[in-house]
Amino acid sequence: xxxxxxxxxxxxxxxxxxxxxxxxxxxxxxxxxxxxxxxxxxxxxxxxxxxxxxxxxxxxxxxxxxxxxxxxxxxxxxxxxxxxxxxxxxxxxxxxxxxxxxxxxxxxxxxxxxxxxxxxxxxxxxxxxxxxxxxxxxxxxxxxxxxxxxxxxxxxxxxxxxxxxxxxxxxxxxxxxxxxxxxxxxxxxxxxxxxxxxxxxxxxxxxxxxxxxxxxxxxxxxxxxxxxxxxxxxxxxxxxxxxxxxxxxxxxxxxxxxxxxxxxxxxxxxxxxxxxxxxxxxxxxxxxxxxxxxxxxxxxxxxxxxxxxxxxxxxxxxxxxxxxxxxxxxxxxxxxxxxxxxxxxxxxxxxxxxxxxxxxxxxxxxxxxxxxxxxxxxxxxxxxxxxxxxxxxxxxxxxxxxxxxxxxxxxxxxxxxxxxxxxxxxxxxxxxxxxxxxxxxxxxxxxxxxxxxxxxxxxxxxxxxxxxxxxxxxxxxxxxxxxxxxxxxxxxxxxxxxxxxxxxxxxxxxxxxxxxxxxxxxxxxxxxxxxxxxxxxxxxxxxxxxxxxxxxxxxxxxx
Amino acid sequence: xxxxxxxxxxxxxxxxxxxxxxxxxxxxxxxxxxxxxxxxxxxxxxxxxxxxxxxxxxxxxxxxxxxxxxxxxxxxxxxxxxxxxxxxxxxxxxxxxxxxxxxxxxxxxxxxxxxxxxxxxxxxxxxxxxxxxxxxxxxxxxxxxxxxxxxxxxxxxxxxxxxxxxxxxxxxxxxxxxxxxxxxxxxxxx
Numbered sequence: 001x002x003x004x005x006x007x008x009x010x011x012x013x014x015x016x017x018x019x020x021x022x023x024x025x026x027x028x029x030x031x032x033x034x035x036x037x038x039x040x041x042x043x044x045x046x047x048x049x050x051x052x053x054x055x056x057x058x059x060x061x062x063x064x065x066x067x068x069x070x071x072x073x074x075x076x077x078x079x080x081x082x083x084x085x086x087x088x089x090x091x092x093x094x095x096x097x098x099x100x101x102x103x104x105x106x107x108x109x110x111x112x113x114x115x116x117x118x119x120x121x122x123x124x125x126x127x128x129x130x131x132x133x134x135x136x137x138x139x140x141x142x143x144x145x146x147x148x149x150x151x152x153x154x155x156x157x158x159x160x161x162x163x164x165x166x167x168x169x170x171x172x173x174x175x176x177x178x179x180x181x182x183x184x185x186x187x188x189x190x191x192x193x194x195x196x197x198x199x200x201x202x203x204x205x206x207x208x209x210x211x212x213x214x215x216x217x218x219x220x221x222x223x224x225x226x227x228x229x230x231x232x233x234x235x236x237x238x239x240x241x242x243x244x245x246x247x248x249x250x251x252x253x254x255x256x257x258x259x260x261x262x263x264x265x266x267x268x269x270x271x272x273x274x275x276x277x278x279x280x281x282x283x284x285x286x287x288x289x290x291x292x293x294x295x296x297x298x299x300x301x302x303x304x305x306x307x308x309x310x311x312x313x314x315x316x317x318x319x320x321x322x323x324x325x326x327x328x329x330x331x332x333x334x335x336x337x338x339x340x341x342x343x344x345x346x347x348x349x350x351x352x353x354x355x356x357x358x359x360x361x362x363x364x365x366x367x368x369x370x371x372x373x374x375x376x377x378x379x380x381x382x383x384x385x386x387x388x389x390x391x392x393x394x395x396x397x398x399x400x401x402x403x404x405x406x407x408x409x410x411x412x413x414x415x416x417x418x419x420x421x422x423x424x425x426x427x428x429x430x431x432x433x434x435x436x437x438x439x440x441x442x443x444x445x446x447x448x449x450x451x452x453x454x455x456x457x458x459x460x461x462x463x464x465x466x467x468x469x470x471x472x473x474x475x476x477x478x479x480x481x482x483x484x485x486x487x488x489x490x491x492x493x494x495x496x497x498x499x500x501x502x503x504x505x506x507x508x509x510x511x512x513x514x515x516x517x518x519x520x521x522x523x524x525x526x527x528x529x530x531x532x533x534x535x536x537x538x539x540x541x542x543x544x545x546x547x548x549x550x551x552x553x554x555x556x557x558x559x
Numbered sequence: 560x561x562x563x564x565x566x567x568x569x570x571x572x573x574x575x576x577x578x579x580x581x582x583x584x585x586x587x588x589x590x591x592x593x594x595x596x597x598x599x600x601x602x603x604x605x606x607x608x609x610x611x612x613x614x615x616x617x618x619x620x621x622x623x624x625x626x627x628x629x630x631x632x633x634x635x636x637x638x639x640x641x642x643x644x645x646x647x648x649x650x651x652x653x654x655x656x657x658x659x660x661x662x663x664x665x666x667x668x669x670x671x672x673x674x675x676x677x678x679x680x681x682x683x684x685x686x687x688x689x690x691x692x693x694x695x696x697x698x699x700x701x702x703x704x705x706x707x708x709x710x711x712x713x714x715x716x717x718x719x720x721x722x723x724x725x726x727x728x729x730x731x732x733x734x735x736x737x738x739x740x741x742x743x744x745x746x747x748x749x
Binding site for chain 1: 585
């Protein structure tokens with residue numbers, strides 16, 4: 001066992017480039033994820049400009065060719081899911097919060113943790129390399145359906161397609177390594193006294209997400225190897241002659257749907273922490289939410305074929321998947337109600353993190369409600385492959401990956417960097433982001449209902465979809481997107497200035513209960529100094545009647 | 560580097576290393592499971608695959624099954640020796656196990672060679688695709704297990720990390736069990 005008075009590495013290379021400290025690895029994931037979000041956002045800007053002003057040169061990008069367009073939409077989707085949502089919500093938050101919130105000094109396998117980030121970084125290098133090879137980056141959509149994806153004669157990216165697949169595979173490996181570490185740490189290294197129901201909800205959510213990821217991604221790994229061999233050495237697994245292209249869809253969505261819950265659960269956990277802290281109230285139905293999460297996780301393995309209602313699956317099968325899909329809205333709905341019930345009667349403080357948390361509930365609700373139309377196989381036949389699907393998807397993923405992340409960053413920033421962020425800039429950023437987000441995607445619902453198909457490069461070739469009204473909405477959505485991107489500037493300014501010049505943060509600026517607020521801000525190497533904390537109660541004992549002198553009751557205080 | 564305190568905690572009562580090996584196996588089970596389910600779905604729809612399966616060498620497959628199971632016995636004995644602090648015995652038994660893995664790989668290579676010499680390779684049709692991918696990935700796991708065992712054997716000989724003998728043994732059993740699934744599905748089922 002090490003000496004308990006950790007000093008940690010002092011050398012720049014061992015501290016920041018090849019770190020073992022979970023907090024530094026978390027920051028590596030966070031900054032990489034933020035950088036990738038800018039890349040993904042820029043891609044969205046380029047292809048939205050093409051849709052709004054077809055054929056004109058896009059400032060900062062140039063003319064978007066059809067191949068560019070396909071590659072941009074494919075990589076925008078892949079990046080935002082695999083290289084933004086997952087690294088930030090699972091890897092960055094998991095790495096930062098798990099040891100701090102369960103009261104120990106680090107992850108159980110620090111070197112595995114470092115390896116996980118290095119593999120992740122390698123996956124980004126491979127992905128970026130795929131943009132610059134002959135034929136350009138892969139353009140077969142993030143779902144990568146064969147035969148488009150496994151035949152270079154169709155997708156015209158003989159090198160881009162396998163490199164893209166390899167990048168995804170490496171990213172998956174990174175998250176499997178990280179996931180094993182996260183799950184083992186939470187199972188084995190909790191503070192003395194922290195029982196099953198004393199674990200903060202965000203930690204539960206991250207662990208359940210890791211288990212879901214692990215259980216769903218296996219078949220896709222097998223499928224990726226098969227697809228990679230189809231692309232490179234000419235096997236025939238997913239070819240039309242001798243193989244089965246539909247099999248890939250099953251493998252992909254068997255992963256792809258649980259993946260939604262892999263990213264939504266950590267965001268839900270973040271929102272739960274924030275709502276309890278800023279309404280000074282105990283979480284409504286801790287056990288109920290936890291069991292509901294288990295149920296959601298199990299159900300999420302039985303809904304995947306709702307992505308394939310028009311791929312020629314048996315209609316009787318489609319009925320079953322419609323039912324399971326509609327069923328899964330019940331546990332998610334219950335979680336939303338539990339969050340709202342937590343707010344009810346609380347002493348609500350509208351600090352910036354709380355605004356983001358409330359926005360998550362409102363916006364995710366819209367995403368969930370529009371999902372009902374897509375889950376029902378009858379209506380889905382009309383909506384399939386229209387912008388309605390796209391808008392629905394973004395109403396779920398934007399709250400998860402962007403709103404959830406911002407909630408977490410504003411909430412834990414004082415702990416991460418030891419300084420406070422500016423509230424005014426935070427509120428400008430919040431309102432600018434939320435309003436422009438809705439202005440982008442509400443028009444897209446209507447365009448989708450009017451029949452506008454996805455993955456079309458230039459609507460001028462489709463007279464029915466090229467009416468002036470529709471084009472106006474496209475331009476409106478694109479301008480809103482530019483506003484959304486511009487409103488990230490106050491955030492970036494706030495983030496980087498506050499990191500160095502912000503007001504010094506106390507250890508527990510929000511008067512919160514969980515153990516991470518016991519450590520100094522920012523926590524030193526080893527987190528809690530010589531004595532790691534013990535845990536005496538659940539994480540949400542706010543405004544407890546037995547406690548007269550303050551409205552919170554930290555988990556580490558003996559009775 | 561000193562291990563963090565976190566590594567030494569065992570809230571579940573299961574040692575941290577063992578827990579991680581269990582989760583590693585869980586993730587591997589879904590990978591092989593996914594591959595085998597794909598194979599079975601294809602197999603069900605293509606009864607003519609029985610003719611391809613007939614070309615596999617059941618006798619060599621059976622020999623390999625025997626070799627792997629025997630090597631698993633050796634690793635159990637190595638674990639037993641490690642628990643009794645008989646470090647040299649554990650070292651030797653681990654190397655017997657590695658030798659078993661080596662025989663397995665030699666037999667496997669001979670099988671691959673004879674397939675290639677009959678003009679059969681991974682691209683011939685999806686049956687042979689599954690055959691080479693499943694046995695190939697399994698072979699990589701055998702190699703990984705052998706490398707881990709070699710590392711652990713020297714640590715055990717020096718009396719360090721004796722608990723790792725058990726971990727590597729459990730992993731070796733897992734590799735064994737995967738083969739127990741592959742052998743009947745790819746070789747025997749006609």
